[in-house]
Amino acid sequence: MADISSDADGNPTLTGSGSTDYLHAELTTPADVYQYMLDLSNMADGDVIEFGIELKARSGSTRALGPQFMFANAQSQVVWFSPPIPVLHAVRPYLIQHEGTGRAVEWTRIQYAT
Secondary structure: EEEEEEEEOOEEEEEOOOOOEEOOOOOOOEEEEEEEEEOOOOOOOOOEEEEEEEEEOOOOOOOOOEEEEEEOOOOOOEEEEEOOOOOOOEEEEEEEEEEEEOOOOOEEEEEOOO
């Protein structure tokens, strides 16, 4: 059975300006499976927030856009989990608030040590 731990978390306040807020520096080791949990309870009607993940396919390659998820308006299900993400070379998740008033979004990175 795999061990599960929370190895990073934060609470960035988004600006609503469409700028990219990276949750953490590019994570290159260890190769493992990660999942992100977002608390979207601060969202209100008119807000649009994007969560995305940049990944490297090979150790020497440039990060490329991976899965993206959009959230709009006040959320009835305020805690959201990304799908599990196998990371072999590098991962860097981000948040962008495209519309609305700047909001704080709490997050946690979950590591599944195998």
